[in-house]
Amino acid sequence: MEKSPQYIGALVGAFLIGLLAATLLIILTVPRLFYLGEGRVSSFSGITTKARETVVTIYAAGAAGHIPAGGSKPMLLTERRSSEALSPFSAAVPQRQDVLGAGLIISESGYILTNFHVLGEVKQVLIVTYSGERLLGQLVGSDPDSDLALLKVAAKAPLPSAILGDSDTVKEGDWVIAIGGPLGFEHSITVGVISAKGRAIGMGLYDDFLQTDAFMYKGSSGGPLLDTAGKVIGINTALLSEGKGVNFAIPINIAKKVAAELITKGRVIRGWLGVVISDISSNTLPAQRGILVVDVFEGSPAAAAGIQQGDLIVGVEDKIFNNSRELLLFVADWGVDKNLKVSLLRAGQPLLLEVLISEKKSTPLTAKPNIPTANPQF
Secondary structure: OOOOHHHHHHHHHHHHHHHHHHHHHHHHHOHHHOEEOOEEOOOOHHHHHHHHOOEEEEEEEOOOOOOOOOOOOEEEOOEEEOHHHHHHHOOOOOOOOEEEEEEEEOOOOOEEEEOHHHHOOOOEEEEEOOOOOEEEEEEEEEEOOOOEEEEEEOOOOOOOOOOEOOHHHOOOOOEEEEEEOHHHOOOEEEEEEEEEEEEOOOOOOOOOEEEEOOOOOOOOOOOEEEOOOOOEEEEEEEEEOOOOOOEEEEEHHHHHHHHHHHHHOOOOOOEEOOEEEEEOOOOOOOOOOOEEEEEEOOOOHHHHHOOOOOOEEEEEOOEOOOOHHHHHHHHHHHOOOEEEEEEEEEOOEEEEEEEEEEEOOOOOOOOOOOOOOOOOEO
16 A cells, blocks of 8 residues: 555654654763763863963972882872983983973962972972973972972963862762873873772872872873863872772862962971871770770870870761771861860760870871881871
């Protein structure tokens, strides 16, 4: 039976309507295919073109970055180069082993943020901007505890500076962009997502890293991690030595605080309680919630206030902490020469003590020999 033109037209119309409905359904249910961040994004070039101008390459002499060997351990993102590889700059850089890393311009006046492990003990470096300008960089100050360092250059004109974002607002699953020099390929751009927040990777007492799968490798150290608005949310720092796509960046809120203190005070001041602590488990103290004081440093603020080995810290300034790292970070940010209210349980009895917090020194007092070194000391 021959189909009429009207019948065929109706079938075609129904097919087109169904196709349109299916397309709309995909757009509504899978918005990430069409939208990234706050608006529609088909390319990151608009973001990275400007951001690249704020990233510099650092050529330093005698830097000592430690790269752990074997096992799934964090590896610093420093690419070592021989002096021959940097022959165009040989007159400006001492003829020892040169280390290539990245840096981020954070002010028009010439302050540059990078990782401490990029510089080590080097006080003077060669800075090469995205435009190719070569500048002498002087060390303003460094903070090994956070693996950050600040440099200053004297440029002839104001430098393009990065827009610093708010790392506290970053969410797991957000798109991010990394810029750096993996294996010496300067100003490389890679894209990924935030895999996790608040990671402790065993690099230091104050670990609080952003984890991302944006590709990084040796030479990425000191480069920025950007959000889709082009704002810096982290400083690229480390990767897992036996894992692809497991990379770490220092949150920019930490970096901003460190940079401000290095500029105004020349060092980072952190609060120190003077105890060795440990998270408790059902095996150590069943049915108890808190953080166990494993030992107390002699002459420390904690000792002066009467805190004892075996005390259970259940709160500080009416705040409850899920683990010892959270407590350590809180005390470090509390400030010095300020009283801190510490709520304890001692032999099951509640006790409230006030501790006058002092400044953490780079070399703290020596703990007793029986203290497990794996437990945080602060």
